[in-house]
Amino acid sequence: MRVLREDQENRDGRRDRQVQDDGDGGGGNGGGADVVIVGSGVVGAACAEALTRRGARVLVLDRGPLAAGTTACGEGNLLVSNKAPGPGLALAQASLSRWPRLLAALREELGPGRAECEYEVKGGLVVATGEPEGAALRDFAAAQRAAGVDARELPPGEAAAYEPHLTPAVRAAVHYPQDAQLQPVLAATSLLAAVRARGGRIRTGVEVTGVETGRDGRAVGVRTSQGRVPCGAVVNACGPWAGEFAAAAGVPLPVVPRRGTVLVTAPLPHGTVRHKVYDAGYAETARSEDAALRVAAVVEATQAGTVLIGSSRQRCGFDGTLRAGVLGALARAAAQLFPVLGGVPVMRAYGGFRPYTPDHLPVVGEDPRRPGLWHATGHEGAGIGLAAATGELLAELWAGEPPHLDPEPFRVQRFGTARLGTARFGRENGWH
CATH class of the missing domain: 3.50.50.60 (FAD/NAD(P)-binding domain)
Structure with a gap:
């Protein structure tokens, strides 16, 4: 993002x-x-x-x-x-x-x-809400551990200790303390x-x-x-x-440029979101090769208390237009991951280009x-x-x-x- x-x-x-x-x-x-x-x-x-x-x-x-x-x-x-x-x-x-x-x-x-x-060094938390996605996440983390990454698999119920406002629908979670x-x-x-x-x-x-x-x-x-x-x-x-x-x-x-868009919420109480948290589908979205729009939930707080919501990827040249459909997809994905965000106002949205x-x-x-x-x-x-x-x-x-x-x-x-x-x-x- x-x-x-x-x-x-x-x-x-x-x-x-x-x-x-x-x-x-x-x-x-x-x-x-x-x-x-x-x-x-x-x-x-x-x-x-x-x-x-x-x-x-x-x-x-x-x-x-x-x-x-x-x-x-x-x-x-x-x-x-x-x-x-x-x-x-x-x-x-x-x-x-x-x-x-x-x-x-x-x-x-x-x-x-x-x-x-x-x-x-705030650490990262990757979660999956479906069983197939959870199995893929566990396999991914195991391969990373073999390559020297500190990837700590958590029991589903333990994810709430890291992120109290996380959805209870989590079926698999991996903590990355190095992030x-x-x-x-x-x-x-x-x-x-x-x-x-x-x-x-x-x-x-x-x-x-x-x-x-x-x-x-x-x-x-x-x-x-x-x-x-x-x-x-x-x-x-x-x-x-x-x-x-x-x-x-x-x-x-x-x-070539690959466009991304992010939402910025109003400030929330400290600790509402404690890590960089993203859905297990984010890694696959980042590795996608087609030009079509891809969206996966990525949520992270700033030191000022605002919450950054992404992530989208799309190859559309240097078109900087903010699209309502993309903004809505980001908001829905974030609220599914953190239900507490469902009623939080969004202050603004930004876009930028990544070198793909x-x-x-x-x-x-x-x-x-x-x-x-x-x-x-x-x-x-x-x-x-x-x-x-x-x-x-x-x-x-x-x-x-x-x-x-x-x-x-x-x-x-x-x-x-x-x-x-x-x-x-x-x-x-x-x-x-």
């Missing part, structure tokens, strides 16, 4: 105070860089932090305000509960263990006042504050219009709305817009069709949770270091570079 936090004004104020734009527009007068990162969301920020920690001269460019795209529409979940065994889970486990160490290092470097991200949460915009701007403190540069309001190449086809710079910037490498961290950016660079990439790939894995690494162009995108609804490990992996590969996990499942080559080599292939597969 991708959502906007309820404390929009406070968050924006903290973001503005935390990282100041460097102000020269990012054009030719600003000089070159070892690496230009396109996109200031949490994934781009994590890449910039990891690269500057290795001494790279980094320039972060964004056409909008800092972390104002998909990151600003995220509730900040760091989850392993929804990941099946495989490379996606391995990346999630690496990132989940890395986030607290990274945040501690940022506090040491910047001071506590500039690196507080509301990090909380955590942080404030995504504060996380991104804390990372960018460290980048700037190390000499990195950050420019907002600058649109990157193309990638410049040398005679050998290698990326040697970017063209922007305010001039040319020479560089040694370019990182495509454009989130849902990464496919468009890659296509403009001559290397089509199967990343056909195999539900991110793309991380250098593009062999355009040496010097790197991708860090395609995380769909898990970018905030996966950002810490993604940034580290990209920086390790850029620096020629041994990677902390196998990078092969995330390379662009898995889609077939022969097919990816033309824009026509992207259009035929509905990517653009």
Whole structure:
């Protein structure tokens, strides 16, 4: 589920105070860089932090305000509960263990006042109300445990001890104590504050219009709305817009937007919802491959007492229209899971776009069709949770270091570079 936090004004104020734009527009007068990162969301920020920690001269460019795209529409979940065994889970486990160490290092470097991200290990609870769904949930949790996930199966009656307002219709429940949460915009701007403190540069309001190449086809710079910037490498961290950016660079990439919508309730008494709670069908919804609307109940409280209700997934391009049918489906699913929500007013609804790939894995690494162009995108609804490990992996590969996990499942080559080599292939597969 991708959502906007309820404390929009406070968050924006903290973001503005935390990282100041460097102000020269990012054009030719600003000089070159070892690496230009396109996109200031949490994934781009994590890449910039990891690269500057290795001494790279980094320039972060964004056409909008800092972390104002998909990151600003995220509730900040760091989850392993929804990941099946495989490379996606391995990346999630690496990132989940890395986030607290990274945040501690940022506090040491910047001071506590500039690196507080509301990090909380609140745990997750996945429930099923039907017997077939319960059996599937138990099997899923058993496979996760074999892969090192702390997945604790609960007797149906014990779920109420974790969530007193949960429906009594629960037939199976699994508690995931490792699941955590942080404030995504504060996380991104804390990372960018460290980048700037190390000499990195950050420019907002600058649109990157193309990638410049040398005679050998290698990326040697970017063209922007305010001039040319020479560089040694370019990182495509454009989130849902990464496919468009890659296509403009001559290397089509199967990343498209997948829309999500969330409801925000009026504030409720503390403890009404204690964990991130979702129906067992959520994981299957997230893994779905078709473009049709998918809805599964996901319920979570914020520190301000409001309750966030999702989750929906639909591939409909960049259509941002809020649909009454989607809002109604979300409300009904949440009330079935938490009957207490049935009479609670909804203050507002938000929508956002996730960067979707056909195999539900991110793309991380250098593009062999355009040496010097790197991708860090395609995380769909898990970018905030996966950002810490993604940034580290990209920086390790850029620096020629041994990677902390196998990078092969995330390379662009898995889609077939022969097919990816033309824009026509992207259009035929509905990517653009």
